[in-house]
Amino acid sequence: MSDIDEPSNGEHSPTEGVPARSGISRRALLFGGIAVGGLAAVGGGALLYREIRRSAGPEGTWVALSPIVPVPDAAPREPSPAAEPPGDDTTVAVWAHADDDIIFANPHLGAVIASGATLRTVFVTAGDAGRGLVYARQREAGIRAAYDLMRGSTAPWETREMTLLSGARATRFVPVDDPRLSITVLRLPDGNLSAKGFPTTGDAGLTQLINGTVPALEPVDGGPIFDARRLSDTIAELIHAGSPDRVMTNIPHESAFAHGDHPDHTCVGSLVRAVAPSVGVPADAVTYYIGYPSQHEPANVFGAALDAKVDVYEVYAAQDPVVTCHGPAACLAQPGFGQWLRRSYAKTDTELRLV
Template sequence: MEHDDLSGAEGDNDDAMKAARRVRVTRRGLIIGGLVAAVGLGGGALLARQLRRAGPPTGVWTPLRPIPAPASPAGVSPAAEAPGVNARATIWAHADDDIIFANPELSEAIGSGVVVRAVYVTAGDAGKGLEYAKDREAGIRAAYDLMRGSTAPWDERTLTLLSGARVTRFVPTDEPRLSITVLRLPDGGLNAKGFTATGNAGLTQLINGEVSELAPVDGAPSYDLPRLTATLAELLGAAQPDRVSTNVPHESAYARGDHPDHSCVGSLVRATAPVVGIPPEAVSYYLGYPSQDQPVNVTGPALDAKVDVYRTYAADDPVVRCADSATCLAQPGFGEWLRRTYPKTEPELRLS
């Protein structure tokens, strides 16, 4: 999910926090100490107000145009990767959507040796720039290290796709069955209006034709809507997945109150997956913010492991750092989401 900022003071724990950010844990896990909870820098007034009220974040729902399906990719993509049995492609709005909303299933897949190809569409930058986005990317790689039980380094490479997009891919040097690909498009914000630093535009404006293109925060070539849908179709085809996981689409009743970027990405995947031969029954759509309205279904050791993965990620995200499991679970919104996971099939989406 995208994190706006919340105000706080680091105090005497600053050195311990910096040290904790360098921790990379094994499957058994290490306690990440000396962190303060929920420290942020600067703006993000909407989320900050909600957190001061101790209430969970709520996204603004806005109408979204239907998304045209792209043409089928032609040729062998530079993003092509070796397929695997029960391979998964996971496409999310923000780095951490998967570990919050799609765990413990993700951990179970990674732990069992399944091929997992993750894609994060936005930078989750909250208008704070590339360095914050890279912090979040470092956090998600650390979380994957915990889930896979290795701290071997990740190889970073830049790929120019058939679509003309330039993306960044990370692959563990010891486990090519896993990869993380980032597009780094600008964050749309909880209000679907983007941030001043990135032109007050995000996926909502691109899909609705209010802007003709979006510029990634890393300076890569801009995306118009045809390039974005073609890129997602190309990455899905390159992964050759048996299953796809993503956010709930905008057309679903479960999108009401969710982050606008979540529902945009869900709709983009829903429109592009059939182009590369992925049938509707192979796609799982995970509830985001509205999962908090469902019964708790992650408890006991499964919850402990899920929170450890989240806390490992959060050590690199200055907005949501939490010193221990209890602090993580006390965070407004996050504590409720971590206790739940709700995948939906196409027939279960309650489509409008």
């Protein structure tokens, strides 16, 4: 979730190299066997700074979204440079921003990691909020630290640069001691809560690319540009490369649960829903997590499960200077984040309430 204004009075001003909290919380060990009131998810990124002080979480601007075209061909595919060794019970998770998963898809995300299953995560945008690559990398460091807490290790992550069959460039992080996990980032520009992007990245994001109002987007790391075909082909290629048994993603734009969500979230959900069948993923293998609008649903994450979820978020937030919070009470007091952390709602394709 990533929309921020410059902070005032020097509070939470962005800094490079914010240290991550060290050590493994005992609460993280609770993830594997904790039941919550239904699968759920809360996702986001760095908020408009002023939104943190509002009594309720933000809501994204609703903008009509064109159908996803072109959809990749379902013909047999040659092996991708992104292909990874097949794993047991593999989930490929595709999210708009680094933190969508720990906010909207936990406790389920932690349970997947604790079970020993294989998890391949993809973040489509940089969540840069117009601040550039330095801030995007802070968020990426935060999500790696959050995964370290959930997996119970602080061994380093190897960085790999890949040029995909689609022509896109991707950066992948893999723990040196745990190859069943990987995080792949595409670093496309953040689309803003307004769906209008940021001036520093051409006032454009996924919404404009899908709607055809801009011909291409340039990743914030200067990689090859994405047109609509490359975007769809890349998402399809990365899903296929993970050989998934199931897929997790944001709620799609065509769902009634998408109203008020971050436009980047719903773009990514719609992309995954459109391209997954072309790589052999059936509709019933995809789970969609409600984002911002989950704050309007009853709380369903409690007790030890909530404690563990907040621990993971706090570790992430230590690297994200916009949302850094010190202690569970402070994290849960953040409007928006506090509501989302107490909730997680997952929907199957048949439960999306398409509109």
